[in-house]
Amino acid sequence: MAVNETKVARKRAWQGAIQDADDQFAMKRQVVLRTAAQIFSRRGFHQTTLSDIADELHIAKPTLYHYFKSKDEILLEVQQAAIQQMLEAPVDPKANGFEQIRGFFHRYVEMIVDDFGTCLIMTGVTPLEPGNRSLVRKGSKSIELILRDMLKRGVEDGSIAPVDPKIAAKFMFGALNWIPYWYRSDGDLDVEGLADRAIEFVMRGLLKAPG
Amino acid sequence: MAVNETKVARKRAWQGAIQDADDQFAMKRQVVLRTAAQIFSRRGFHQTTLSDIADELHIAKPTLYHYFKSKDEILLEVQQAAIQQMLEAPVDPKANGFEQIRGFFHRYVEMIVDDFGTCLIMTGVTPLEPGNRSLVRKGSKSIELILRDMLKRGVEDGSIAPVDPKIAAKFMFGALNWIPYWYRSDGDLDVEGLADRAIEFVMRGLLKAPG
DNA sequence: CGATTATTTGACTGTTTGGTCAGATTATCG
DNA sequence: CGATAATCTGACCAAACAGTCAAATAATCG
Known part of the structure; x- marks a missing residue:
């Protein structure tokens, strides 16, 4: 049963059964973040208590505070992880606008079906305290600007319609x-298939010579 | 100043300055729903207290319970209103698929930029208690099925691409x-302009003969 | 007017839950 | 082993907030 496999995997990850991991602390933080992201996405941030997360990991609530200073920080780090995944992705500087955009969307779909990306979208930034909210908004804006620049480039180099x-x-x-x-x-539909469909839908409007 | 105009209008509406309204009770319910929808959308359901809503209307919190039996019911009615707005919209049975779809999207954009529609999307159904959540999900599904049918019709009558x-x-x-x-x-961009852009973007992928 | 009903509210309650803390347990290492 | 540090937890607190209720006020009508 997939559910139990997940649970076992989670417990094993928490207990550090993965031998070659050097930094237990950082690793357990990651496990918390993934678990939290999943539950946040499914039930919503405010419907998820810290006990819910702790229970899922078979640890006590105060233990979470050994790794994070607040519930808000957990959500912030989840969302930052998703954003960073996009921001640090490489862009082929030699490709034309059209090709760059296609690559961008492929990465974007992968990011967004991941636990962190899903949580970024489904939970949104409203639950975050104002300061953190601005941080995430800023990151999201950066991602948006990357696409805008690619679109501009594509229009200029003639690889997409104006x-x-x-x-x-x-x-x-x-x-x-x-x-x-x-x-x-x-x-x-697997993720690859989804990405194909998504790119096809979203980029059809960019085609110059129709086909 | 627009903000103050809104406030005055709200107070007037609450106090029943609109003379020809027959049913004060139903009218005040509507005012609560609109106000709640706006605040829910802006701050999120769980970040909005019933006092927030009451304050905005210059009434006391218990007064709200004279019109609604719970916070959940308020959100439910807001979302049901949005859904109903779509479900009761007329469809031209003589139009082909393409034309029906265009009309559908036009109404959809109008619905979604309205307070109720915006709240339906931005607040989502997760805050609702399970029973009500199912109700709204069912309504949303109906809307989706309407579009699907139109798409199928369009493919069959040849007015859109397969x-x-x-x-x-x-x-x-x-x-x-x-x-x-x-x-x-x-x-x-006004709502009409938005609808045009939205329809253009979303329907480009449906065009058979490109152009 | 007086009486009946509809509307409104100040004061209160019960619960939920994020967060704290002192102490227990476990791991690390000289 | 013994000591020091890291990790973990049961018990607790304080604040926030949905919801209640008895009583006040306003409207309606004979």
Whole structure:
């Protein structure tokens, strides 16, 4: 049963059965973050108590405070992880706009179906305290600006049709950001297939010569 | 100042200055729902206290319980209102799939930029208690099925390109559902303009003969 | 007017839950 | 082993907040 496998894996991860891990502390933090991200996404931030997270990990609530200073910090780190995954992705500087955009969306879909990315979208930034909220907003904005620049580049180098980068980016992100609300990775469509479909849908409007 | 105008209007509405209204009770309920929807969308359901809503209306918290039996019921009615707005919209049975879809999206954009629709999307159903959550999910599903049927019709009557109605609908709704997260009706783009852009983006993938 | 009903509210309660803390347990290492 | 540090936890606290209730006020109507 998949559920029990997950539980076993989680317990093993927590107890440090993975021998070659050097930094237990950092590793356990990661396990907390992943678990929290999953529960936050499923039940919502405010419907999830710290005890819920602790129970899932078979530890006591105060133990969480050994690794994080607040519930808010947990959510912040989850979301920052998702954002960083996008920001540190390499971009081929030699590719034209169209190709860069396709690569960008491929990474974006992968990011967003991951626990952290899903939590970034489904939980949103509203639960965060103002300071942290601004941080995440800033990160999200950076990601958006990357796409906008690629769109501009594509229009200029003629690899895509002339579009308003601001508006186009909004609709495109919308189509992709909604994925966590309906996509289940255990269904017919695997992540690769999803990415293909998503890219096809979202980029059709960018084609110059129709086909 | 727009804010103060809103406040005055709200107070007037509450106090029943609108003379020709017959049913004060029903009217005040509506005012509560609109106000709640706005605050829920802005701050999130759990960040909004009933006192917040009451304060905005210049009434006391217990007064709200004269009109609604719980916070949950308020959210439920807000979301049901949005859904009903879509479900009761007329569909031209003589139009082909393409035209029906365009009309559908136009109404959908109007619904979603409204307080109720925005709250439906931004607050989501997770805060609702299970029974009510199912109700709203069911309504949303009905809306989705309407679009799917139109897509199927369009493919069959040849007015749109052959697409998988299920997947296409998901991406299309995504692009539109994300609107509340970025669109401000007080900016350059008015609702009509937004609807045009949205429909253009979302329907480009449905065009058979390109152009 | 007086009486009946609808509307409103100040004061209160019960519960939930994020967060704390002192002490227990376990691991590390000289 | 013994001591020092890291990890973990049971018991507790304080604040926030949905919801209650008895009583006050306002509206309706004979």
